[in-house]
Amino acid sequence: MKVKILVFNPFSENTLILYDETGECAIVDPGMISEEENESLDAFIVSEGLKPVKLLQTHLHLDHVFGTGYVAEKYRLAAEAHKDDLPLVELHKDYALNFGIQVNSNPPMPETLLEEGDVVKFGNTKLKVMHIPGHSLGGIVFLNEEEKILISGDVLFQGSVGRSDLPGGNHAQLISGIKEKLLTLDDEIVVYPGHGPATTIGEERRSNPYL
Numbered sequence: 001m002k003v004k005i006l007v008f009n010p011f012s013e014n015t016l017i018l019y020d021e022t023g024e025c026a027i028v029d030p031g032m033i034s035e036e037e038n039e040s041l042d043a044f045i046v047s048e049g050l051k052p053v054k055l056l057q058t059h060l061h062l063d064h065v066f067g068t069g070y071v072a073e074k075y076r077l078a079a080e081a082h083k084d085d086l087p088l089v090e091l092h093k094d095y096a097l098n099f100g101i102q103v104n105s106n107p108p109m110p111e112t113l114l115e116e117g118d119v120v121k122f123g124n125t126k127l128k129v130m131h132i133p134g135h136s137l138g139g140i141v142f143l144n145e146e147e148k149i150l151i152s153g154d155v156l157f158q159g160s161v162g163r164s165d166l167p168g169g170n171h172a173q174l175i176s177g178i179k180e181k182l183l184t185l186d187d188e189i190v191v192y193p194g195h196g197p198a199t200t201i202g203e204e205r206r207s208n209p210y211l
Contacts, residue, residue: 001018001019001020001125001144001147001149002018002019002020003016003017003018003149003151003192004016004017004019004044004048005192005198006037006040006041006044008030008031008032008033008037008040008066008067009031009032009033009037009063009066010033010063010099010101011031011063011195012195012196013029013031013063013064013194013195014029014031014192014193014194014195014196015027015028015029015030015031015032015041015067016028016029016151016192017041017044017045017050018122018125018127018151019048019050019123020122020123020124020125021123021124022123022124023048023049023050023051023123024050024051024052024053024122024123024125025045025048025050025051025052025053025054025122025123026052026053026054026055026056026120026122026125026127027041027052027054027055027056027071027075027077028056028057028058028142028151029056029057029058029059029064029065029153029194030055030064030065030066030067030068030070030071031063031064031065031066031067032066032067032070033066033067033101033103037067038067038070041067041071042074052071052075052077053077053122053123054077054080054120054122055068055071055072055075055077055078055079055080056079056080056081056114056120056127056142057079057080057081057085057110058139058140058141058142058151058152058153058154058155058194059081059082059085059088059135059136059138059139059140059153059154060081060085060086060088060089060107060110060136060138061088061136061154061166062088062092062095062096062099062101064153064154064194065089065092065107066103066107068107068108069105069107069108072107072108078108078110078111078112079107079108079109079110079111079112080110080111080112080113080114080120081110081112081113081114081138081140082113082114082115082131082137082138082139082140083113083115083138084133084136084137084138084168085136085137085138085139086109086110086138088136089106089107089108089109089110090106092106092107093105093106114129114140115129115131116129116130116131117129120142125144126144126145126146127142127143127144127151128142128143128144128145129141129142130142130143130181130182132155132174132177132178132181132182133168133170133173133174133177134155134162134164134169134170134171134172134173134174134175134176134177135153135154135155135161135162135163135164135166135169135174136154136166136168136169137168139153139154139155139162140153141153141155141156141182143185143189148186148188148189148190149189149190149192150182150185150189150190150191150192150201151192152182152191152192152193152194153193153194154193154194154195155174155177155178155182155193156178156182156191156193156199156204156208157193157194157195157196157199158191158193158196158197158198158199158203158204159199159204159207159208159209160196160208160210161174161175161178161208161210161211162174175210175211178211179211182201182204183201183204183205183211185201186201186202187200187201187202187205188200188201188202189201191204
């Protein structure tokens with residue numbers, strides 16, 4: 001599985017495209033907020049000859065869902081997310097205004113609800129779902145065990161962890177989830193977060209000041 005990072009919107013959010021040798025791909029946390037950003041996403045998909053078959057959400061904070069409606073409509077995909085974040089969908093427009101951002105509509109409501117232990121499949125790729133609340137109630141991460149790749153959303157960053165001062169946040173719960181479910185993984189696992197550069201489990205175990 002390969003991972004393409006595209007950085008979008010004023011929050012410098014990482015939109016990820018996961019794809020393998022079959023050409024099928026999953027779009028994770030589409031954060032596009034302009035026509036130019038939509039075109040950037042589409043251009044990569046076309047350049048690699050990819051077929052989007054999954055629309056995955058690590059969580060439903062506004063910077064990770066700005067482009068969900070566009071992807072859902074263009075590629076005829078239904079979003080997949082954890083049920084505990086669903087209340088955020090109806091708050092999207094109002095919450096965006098708090099940051100001076102005007103959006104035309106709320107993102108589409110996820111139709112497939114992912115839970116701890118689920119396995120998402122596309123092409124020859126399997127992603128194990130782990131529920132780690134604390135940044136948001138419905139925060140999940142996706143682990144490709146075979147190729148040692150973790151899509152961590154806003155749970156774990158290089159040298160940091162997700163903020164827990166937003167509604168539904170819980171710092172102790174977040175740290176506990178990271179230690180119990182992520183730091184027990186192999187050092188070599190590459191972590192692709194929702195913001196900032198990639199890292200590894202080993203690096204974060206050794207040097208992350210929050211852990």
